[in-house]
Amino acid sequence: xxxxxxxxxxxxxxxxxxxxxxxxxxxxxxxxxxxxxxxxxxxxxxxxxxxxxxxxxxxxxxxxxxxxxxxxxxxxxxxxxxxxxxxxxxxxxxxxxxxxxxxxxxxxxxxxxxxxxxxxxxxxxxxxxxxxxxxxxxxxxxxxxxxx
Numbered sequence: 001x002x003x004x005x006x007x008x009x010x011x012x013x014x015x016x017x018x019x020x021x022x023x024x025x026x027x028x029x030x031x032x033x034x035x036x037x038x039x040x041x042x043x044x045x046x047x048x049x050x051x052x053x054x055x056x057x058x059x060x061x062x063x064x065x066x067x068x069x070x071x072x073x074x075x076x077x078x079x080x081x082x083x084x085x086x087x088x089x090x091x092x093x094x095x096x097x098x099x100x101x102x103x104x105x106x107x108x109x110x111x112x113x114x115x116x117x118x119x120x121x122x123x124x125x126x127x128x129x130x131x132x133x134x135x136x137x138x139x140x141x142x143x144x145x146x147x148x
Contacts, residue, residue: 018064019090023049023057025097028066028083028090032133035141037080038072066090088133092126114139 019025030036030045042054049057058081061067066087072078083090095118102110118125132138132145139145 033139035138038078088130091130
């Protein structure tokens with residue numbers, strides 16, 4: 001049986017228990033960067049998440065208040081996932097992780113112009129990305145904030 005309480009109230013532990021597995025932040029990434037919103041779209045991500053892990057992570061993120069699930073506007077058989085305000089608050093962390101990785105991964109796929117734009121004015125970029133995601137957009141996908 002999976003724990004529903006935290007092991008401790010250390011801030012690092014709380015963060016790790018909320019989104020500290022690889023799949024949770026990749027789901028958040030897919031929403032923020034690519035505008036993915038449905039179970040099927042998350043399955044298509046390049047890392048190859050299994051169906052049972054995806055279902056578990058979506059439920060966990062919803063239970064933790066990071067995601068909200070609602071009906072698909074055009075297809076009642078599908079659910080649509082969106083970041084809550086608590087999830088949107090993760091965007092600066094996600095962008096900082098991308099910048100760190102772009103600097104330290106010699107094979108990064110991150111567009112360096114974007115990384116440089118984030119580092120040139122972090123607060124403005126964080127706010128722009130958060131506002132775009134709130135409005136249903138994304139960084140590089142449909143309704144993109146940044147054109148590739």
